[in-house]
Amino acid sequence: RKEVEQDPGPFNVPEGATVAFNCTYSNSASQSFFWYRQDCRKEPKLLMSVYSSGNEDGRFTAQLNRASQYISLLIRDSKLSDSATYLCVVNVNTDKLIFGTGTRLQVFP
Amino acid sequence: DTAVSQTPKYLVTQMGNDKSIKCEQNLGHDTMYWYKQDSKKFLKIMFSYNNKELIINETVPNRFSPKSPDKAHLNLHINSLELGDSAVYFCASSPPGLYYGYTFGSGTRLTVV
Numbered sequence: 340r341k342e343v344e345q346d347p348g349p350f351n352v353p354e355g356a357t358v359a360f361n362c363t364y365s366n367s368a369s370q371s372f373f374w375y376r377q378d379c380r381k382e383p384k385l386l387m388s389v390y391s392s393g394n395e396d397g398r399f400t401a402q403l404n405r406a407s408q409y410i411s412l413l414i415r416d417s418k419l420s421d422s423a424t425y426l427c428v429v430n431v432n433t434d435k436l437i438f439g440t441g442t443r444l445q446v447f448p
Numbered sequence: 449d450t451a452v453s454q455t456p457k458y459l460v461t462q463m464g465n466d467k468s469i470k471c472e473q474n475l476g477h478d479t480m481y482w483y484k485q486d487s488k489k490f491l492k493i494m495f496s497y498n499n500k501e502l503i504i505n506e507t508v509p510n511r512f513s514p515k516s517p518d519k520a521h522l523n524l525h526i527n528s529l530e531l532g533d534s535a536v537y538f539c540a541s542s543p544p545g546l547y548y549g550y551t552f553g554s555g556t557r558l559t560v561v
Contacts, residue, residue: 382538438483438492440489440490
């Protein structure tokens with residue numbers, strides 16, 4: 340089983356749609372969780388951390404379910420500029436983050 | 449004011465050559481990393497250094513040798529380049545602790561011909 344698994348997509352959605360991405364992780368000892376965004380031919384950039392209580396940043400909401408070892412990202416009111424690959428990231432010890440393979444999102448007009 | 453900078457941005461070289469990629473961060477972070485992103489876009493850690501000391505070496509061939517002259521710099525030297533080394537190599541840095549994400553450099557696209 341992969342350490343971090345994501346649906347690769349692509350998700351093709353119209354502007355204004357709500358879209359959700361899911362991610363599962365295998366190590367129950369994982370302690371910190373993130374969503375990164377990677378544009379084509381660019382570096383990954385931190386989108387948001389994921390907290391147990393769930394957290395929101397504008398149109399983006401992240402949720403963590405430790406019992407199911409499951410993380411989600413919800414994007415409301417999608418914009419064309421949201422088109423990118425979204426990477427689920429999990430910390431497995433103090434020194435390294437493990438990246439999922441990413442879910443590609445394409446928002447069309 | 450670039451936080452994590454890598455050079456060169458592109459590197460095209462022949463099999464068998466030796467090449468280096470340089471990385472510098474001005475964020476004052478203690479920990480630096482090298483990640484490799486292959487053609488399938490999978491991002492995998494190679495090395496981690498904390499304050500100039502090697503912390504992680506993830507089953508990387510010993511043709512790859514990282515060097516950290518100080519905590520702001522982490523360079524990657526690759527000997528005897530092979531076709532399979534073609535990938536994008538990202539440098540990153542982070543502050544201490546579990547709860548901070550990493551800041552990545554813009555990547556070095558290595559093509560071995």
